[in-house]
Amino acid sequence: MLKKILILSILMFTLSSCWSDETTADLETNGLTTFEWTGYSISIPGNWDVMNDKKNILPEPSQGKIELSVQSSQPKGGFLNNLLILSDTLKTFTNSVEYSMANNVGARREYIDYLELENKEFTFLDENKSQLYVFEAKYNLETPKLKFLQTAYVCNPNKGYFLTIAISPSIKKIDKYETLLSTFSCNPWEDLSEL
Numbered sequence: 001m002l003k004k005i006l007i008l009s010i011l012m013f014t015l016s017s018c019w020s021d022e023t024t025a026d027l028e029t030n031g032l033t034t035f036e037w038t039g040y041s042i043s044i045p046g047n048w049d050v051m052n053d054k055k056n057i058l059p060e061p062s063q064g065k066i067e068l069s070v071q072s073s074q075p076k077g078g079f080l081n082n083l084l085i086l087s088d089t090l091k092t093f094t095n096s097v098e099y100s101m102a103n104n105v106g107a108r109r110e111y112i113d114y115l116e117l118e119n120k121e122f123t124f125l126d127e128n129k130s131q132l133y134v135f136e137a138k139y140n141l142e143t144p145k146l147k148f149l150q151t152a153y154v155c156n157p158n159k160g161y162f163l164t165i166a167i168s169p170s171i172k173k174i175d176k177y178e179t180l181l182s183t184f185s186c187n188p189w190e191d192l193s194e195l
Helices: 002-015 096-110 175-182
Strands: 032-037 040-045 048-050 065-072 082-089 112-123 129-138 146-156 159-167
Touching: 040 048, 040 065, 040 082, 040 175, 096 112, 096 129, 096 146, 096 159, 112 175, 146 175, 159 175
Parallel strands: none
Antiparallel strands: 032 040, 048 065, 065 082, 082 159, 112 129, 129 146, 146 159
């Protein structure tokens, strides 16, 4: 778990390396586009770019794998807002709420100056229940503080997804980012033969 949080921190730091003086605080979605990948789907803003060459940009996590990395094409609040989805094979039975809570325990230990802003029940559009954590923190002493929205989704007893959005702390209204996370769902055709 600690390795996963450390890798997540490094990944989000890599994605956050593009800062500017722009202070626009709203998420400009230009409409959401639904993308379907093996095992899951999610809708992302039309002006966000999928990082297809993530193997050459982001470090490989020590546990699980990077499923998706997208970032805004335009800075908001001086930062390129981004979404990172990690997946992992689950070794014990859990649900989305428990998986989200376990990942947050690791985040509290790994991030610097962790400040919880919100912790609430979260419902995806397909009615799957989870926990949403909104907090501000730094990756290390040299990086600026960012605002994070984190939740998790367990698709079956063997597969869990960990979703993180990183935004500028100057962005106060986060409803649109919560909506973005809520569009995540498991594809019904995901291979469940190993259950």
